[in-house]
Amino acid sequence: xxxxxxxxxxxxxxxxxxxxxxxxxxxxxxxxxxxxxxxxxxxxxxxxxxxxxxxxxxxxxxxxxxxxxxxxxxxxxxxxxxxxxxxxxxxxxxxxxxxxxxxxxxxxxxxxxxxxxxxxxxxxxxxxxxxxxxx
Amino acid sequence: xxxxxxxxxxxxxxxxxxxxxxxxxxxxxxxxxxxxxxxxxxxxxxxxxxxxxxxxxxxxxxxxxxxxxxxxxxxxxxxxxxxxxxxxxxxxxxxxxxxxxxxxxxxxxxxxxx
Numbered sequence: 082x083x084x085x086x087x088x089x090x091x092x093x094x095x096x097x098x099x100x101x102x103x104x105x106x107x108x109x110x111x112x113x114x115x116x117x118x119x120x121x122x123x124x125x126x127x128x129x130x131x132x133x134x135x136x137x138x139x140x141x142x143x144x145x146x147x148x149x150x151x152x153x154x155x156x157x158x159x160x161x162x163x164x165x166x167x168x169x170x171x172x173x174x175x176x177x178x179x180x181x182x183x184x185x186x187x188x189x190x191x192x193x194x195x196x197x198x199x200x201x202x203x204x205x206x207x208x209x210x211x212x213x214x215x216x
Numbered sequence: 217x218x219x220x221x222x223x224x225x226x227x228x229x230x231x232x233x234x235x236x237x238x239x240x241x242x243x244x245x246x247x248x249x250x251x252x253x254x255x256x257x258x259x260x261x262x263x264x265x266x267x268x269x270x271x272x273x274x275x276x277x278x279x280x281x282x283x284x285x286x287x288x289x290x291x292x293x294x295x296x297x298x299x300x301x302x303x304x305x306x307x308x309x310x311x312x313x314x315x316x317x318x319x320x321x322x323x324x325x326x327x328x329x330x
Contacts, residue, residue: 102273102277105295106273106295108293109251109252109293109294109295110252110269110273112253112293112294113252113253113256113269114269116253117253117256117269122266126268127268127269129268129270130268130269130270130271131269131270132270133268133270133271134268134269134270134271134273134274135270137270137274138274138277141274141277141278
């Protein structure tokens with residue numbers, strides 16, 4: 082592998098680290114990689130070592146990350162609860178409709194057509210939507 | 217977080233679960249400050265272990281967070297590190313513990329006649 086490709090490989094691996102780590106170590110790490118390659122260490126193994134290190138750096142909890150992690154967890158929980166509530170609300174009437182037994186002599190009859198108000202649009206009349214309340 | 221005791225008395229072995237790399241780095245720094253490349257070379261000569269650069273920086277960050285080592289002012293692009301007093305105390309405790317286990321192992325091998 083030529084020098085430029087080796088350098089690119091190592092640089093790509095170093096870019097996988099968190100920004101805080103890069104600000105502090107990236108220059109030294111690149112120089113260290115160059116020295117190790119000069120000593121005969123394969124560039125691939127150096128890049129692989131940096132990639133594994135980057136994964137560990139992202140996964141290791143840091144003191145400052147506790148609050149943000151907690152905020153993210155709360156936000157995610159709130160979103161999940163909201164989505165669940167929404168699903169339940171939308172599935173409730175459908176389930177009720179699908180599980181209710183058809184009554185042979187239901188007193189359903191089409192009601193008069195009623196305009197359905199939609200904000201910002203003229204009233205729309207839906208035919209056959211006005212069933213009796215008893216249905 | 218500072219661990220260990222500045223008076224050098226034995227405390228809990230904080231290096232028990234720190235990993236081999238962290239212990240080797242502390243041993244290497246015990247005789248004076250070193251930067252990354254010097255650490256890798258020294259550890260290779262000392263223990264025959266080829267420490268990967270990713271492993272090295274991970275262990276350096278962890279040790280610094282624990283207060284066992286500290287960075288010195290940068291020389292060019294290199295950042296030397298030195299062992300702190302709590303780091304030296306923690307290393308002593310760990311090496312004592314390893315020595316006790318090692319002695320017990322040798323004794324048992326002797327008694328067992330294996």
